[in-house]
Amino acid sequence: MSDILKIENLVVNYGGIEAVKNISIHVEEGKIVTLIGANGAGKSTTLRTVAGIVKPKRAKITFQGKDITGKQPDYIVSQGITLVPEGRRVFPNLTVLENLKIGAYLRKDNIQRDIDHVYELFPRLKERSWQLAGTLSGGEQQMLAVGRALMSRPKLIMMDEPSLGLAPIVVQGIFDIIRTINKEGITVLLIEQNANMALKAADWAYVLETGTITKQGTGQDLLADESIKEAYLGKTK
């Protein structure tokens, strides 16, 4: 299979510092790819740059062979890339259903089937369809954030720390959903501090340290890597 997303030589300045220093990442179509690394390693900045929220200093980002470097967020969404932001960021003043509808903001076709599909994936959301999103629990909000992202019918879904601040049992559920979505044919680019879970789910993984890629390999290989174990998996030698 070919690479759906190619990030070449990405350099991003953010808040006066070089947050991302010349990294290249390839995401193969249909796979789960993960970026792991400590806080401040530049993971979020990378995803936000792809999504068009942050403008890169230098880069060539191509999606399905098309150059999308520095394009506006609405163009990027229309091309089939969506970002589930860190901290979920559902619209608290909108109902669950409205949050889903807003995920399909750029679409002009019928979205009812997609709403039904999201409700199938997350029956809990269906029960709370008319509730304001601000009243949901953290786990439910994460489901909503993922469901909302699916509403744009993405080819690539990027997720920024989906497990952050959630109970272990909920985290398990989120990872199950990530696998389900992937099986439906959507490519996943995932960043996580929960390296253990991320590597288990991932086909390919990159390790990011202070803005540079220090390692890459299959999820299984990195799980077995001693230095990774020590730095990210909390295991001693």
Add this chain to the structure above:
Amino acid sequence: MQNLSYYLQLLLSGVTVGSLYALIAIGYTMVYGILRLINFAHGDIFMMAGFFMIYIVSSGIPMYISIPLVLILTVVLGVVIERVAYKPLRNAPRMSIMISAIGVSYLLQNFATYFTGGLAKPYPTIPFISNGITVFGVSTKVITIITPILTILLVIALVILIKRTKIGMGMRAVSKDFETSQLMGIKINSVISMTFIIGSFLAAVGSILYFSYYEQVTPTIGAMPGLKAFVAAVFGGIGSIPGAVIGAYIIGVCETFIKSNSDYSIFSNAFTFALLIIILVLKPNGLFGEKLSEKV
């Protein structure tokens, strides 16, 4: 019973004044809701709408064309102000954009003074709405009746727009979270323009009714109704449209009653601002304001 009809008349004119404040207050509250900006130029957009009408009608254009033309020009003015004076400061500290708004306000006032020589200009008479009418034994002008009805219809239309349409949903989303709205593919700039279109349109409608009621326009006339509408918006909870409307009616009615008493009439403006102070002390978020607990 003569008293009852007297108070009914006062109430009616209070409701009319309140409606006029409401039409202006919505512009303040919506722009604040989206941009967290007090658009100090809003009262002057209202004033400019008044002069647009005077100059358009005096150039011989018939009334049924003049009115839509005034509405369009005012909307264009509002959108241009946003593009030129606020948009470049989108990422600047909030104080800068506020100063820019004050600058636009003075610019418009000075511009109007330059063009008119600073003299009050008589507002053209719009046929029919200036006619006399008698309702429930109270004799008044048609405009006194039309103003509240039109205002309520416009407010209902606005609420439907915000609650039921896609752009309305976009506006509610943008008012909470710029960045995530962008991630949904919402074009922030068109939502902001839409806000200024609605605000300026309502100010233009308000201006046509207001000046038909008070019959003349001066370059600084936007200041007082603008300020009172602003108080109404704060009173109702800035950012909340129902709040702004209710606040405007309360201020309009109270003010009219105070004005009717010759002993206290001089204090009618003082009352409005005393109310502002009391509200800010007792209920800083206003009647329907959102809680100040900001997003984490």
